[in-house]
Amino acid sequence: MAAPELSHPLPSTRKRLTPAHRWWWKFQRISGVVLVVLLFAHLFYNLVLGDGVNQIDFAFVAGKWAAPLWKWWAFALLVLAMLHGMNGMSYLVGDYARSQRTRRFLNALLGAATAVIVVLGTLVIFTFDPCPQGADASLLPSFCAEVGK
Amino acid sequence: MTAVEEVPTELGGVAVMQVTLRIKRMNPEGTGDHAPGEDYWEEFHLEAHATDRVLDALHKIKWEQDGTLAFRRSCAHGVCGSDAMRINARNRLACKTLLKDLNPAKPILVEPIVGLPVEKDLIVDMEPFFASYRKIMPFLMPAGPAPERERLQTPAQRERFDDTTKCILCAACTTACPVFWTDGQYFGPQAIVGAHRFIFDSRDEGQWDRLEILNDTAGVWKCRTAFNCTEACPRGIEVTKAISEIKHALNTGEI
Numbered sequence: 001m002a003a004p005e006l007s008h009p010l011p012s013t014r015k016r017l018t019p020a021h022r023w024w025w026k027f028q029r030i031s032g033v034v035l036v037v038l039l040f041a042h043l044f045y046n047l048v049l050g051d052g053v054n055q056i057d058f059a060f061v062a063g064k065w066a067a068p069l070w071k072w073w074a075f076a077l078l079v080l081a082m083l084h085g086m087n088g089m090s091y092l093v094g095d096y097a098r099s100q101r102t103r104r105f106l107n108a109l110l111g112a113a114t115a116v117i118v119v120l121g122t123l124v125i126f127t128f129d130p131c132p133q134g135a136d137a138s139l140l141p142s143f144c145a146e147v148g149k
Numbered sequence: 150m151t152a153v154e155e156v157p158t159e160l161g162g163v164a165v166m167q168v169t170l171r172i173k174r175m176n177p178e179g180t181g182d183h184a185p186g187e188d189y190w191e192e193f194h195l196e197a198h199a200t201d202r203v204l205d206a207l208h209k210i211k212w213e214q215d216g217t218l219a220f221r222r223s224c225a226h227g228v229c230g231s232d233a234m235r236i237n238a239r240n241r242l243a244c245k246t247l248l249k250d251l252n253p254a255k256p257i258l259v260e261p262i263v264g265l266p267v268e269k270d271l272i273v274d275m276e277p278f279f280a281s282y283r284k285i286m287p288f289l290m291p292a293g294p295a296p297e298r299e300r301l302q303t304p305a306q307r308e309r310f311d312d313t314t315k316c317i318l319c320a321a322c323t324t325a326c327p328v329f330w331t332d333g334q335y336f337g338p339q340a341i342v343g344a345h346r347f348i349f350d351s352r353d354e355g356q357w358d359r360l361e362i363l364n365d366t367a368g369v370w371k372c373r374t375a376f377n378c379t380e381a382c383p384r385g386i387e388v389t390k391a392i393s394e395i396k397h398a399l400n401t402g403e404i
């Protein structure tokens with residue numbers, strides 16, 4: 001007896017991994033490792049050193065961002081976490097969204113949300129004014145008095 | 150021989166217990182109480198020995214209580230891979246799972262493996278699973294003419310892919326994979342294990358054909374390192390590790 005003809009219920013995608021896919025795959029892992037360092041140093045500095053969680057107020061953040069190191073730290077955290085989160089979510093979109101249209105729509109939404117947050121966050125970090133005019137001096141970092149504002 | 154004689158022979162030596170099996174059932178033709186294709190839970194109470202496995206309990210139900218209960222099994226000893234099912238929410242072989250290890254004080258939940266179409270009760274359509282396996286070309290692809298005698302291999306070369314030769318195609322890993330559940334196109338861990346067995350075999354020359362197939366967007370890159378497959382494998386294969394070795398080979402171009 002001949003073997004029965006078997007159907008192939010799995011659609012063959014024949015979609016090879018593009019270089020972009022591979023780049024994102026590697027990025028997800030590398031950014032993950034970098035995020036561990038960035039996140040834990042961030043948490044340790046804010047929550048453990050000094051007075052811990054009680055020290056966090058406007059003056060504390062303003063004081064931190066007076067140092068370029070912490071500005072760039074915050075920027076790296078922002079960009080890496082957003083891109084890593086975006087790519088991770090787009091994996092989930094690929095899993096759950098059935099149609100090409102839904103997938104495109106959700107990925108576009110994700111990309112747009114990421115872009116908006118990264119741009120706004122970057123603006124906040126780099127245009128931040130630690131000594132806004134007319135503010136209560138007791139709420140500002142101590143160096144504001146010296147710069148004469 | 151003495152070892153055999155020391156085993157207690159009278160049945161009274163083995164503890165007897167009452168167990169309840171709550172089985173997820175489906176009859177494509179319907180029953181008096183249930184529409185065709187509707188799934189429902191049914192409880193069976195039986196007396197079992199501490200040495201009994203879930204498969205023994207299923208046999209007892211089928212032979213003594215309800216002959217319509219449908220499930221697959223062949224070897225009954227963990228070799229053929231016919232009776233993978235979801236027992237207390239974990240994929241296992243019914244023939245390798247002792248009732249006493251499952252907290253028999255509570256009902257034991259038995260369901261078909263998830264992600265493949267149910268045909269009846271605990272029997273699923275394995276064809277999508279086998280189709281993925283066929284795609285990776287699970288046969289030796291040697292180069293050159295066939296030698297006079299067997300193709301030689303050093304113990305170290307054999308060791309390289311030893312782990313993935315243990316696969317019995319029971320589908321416990323693939324149907325434990327959350328990506329397989331949601332993504333109808335993913336090859337699933339088993340097909341990758343099957344490919345690994347040949348890719349890392351020094352006698353095989355088809356590595357890059359297989360790697361090319363797994364380099365599909367529905368291939369190895371769908372894996373999210375959930376480790377469900379490794380946990381589910383009744384043969385103890387390190388499935389996630391095998392998958393990672395394939396990713397590594399694809400990323401570095403080295404086997």
Ligand code: HEM
Nearest residue numbers: 028029032033035036081082084085088089091372373374
């Ligand atoms: C603590 C540092 C982090 C590490 C080490 C890390 C590592 C990883 C890795 C390796 C993956 C890929 C998993 C796989 O496909 O096998 C991943 C996925 C993901 N990550 Fe992260 N990550 C970190 C932080 C974050 C943060 C801050 C976010 C959110 C902004 C995030 C969101 C995600 C999402 C949504 C996924 C996809 C989930 C999935 O594949 O099921 N991760 N992460």
Ligand code: FES
Nearest residue numbers: 225227229230244
């Ligand atoms: S019946 Fe053969 S593996 Fe369980």
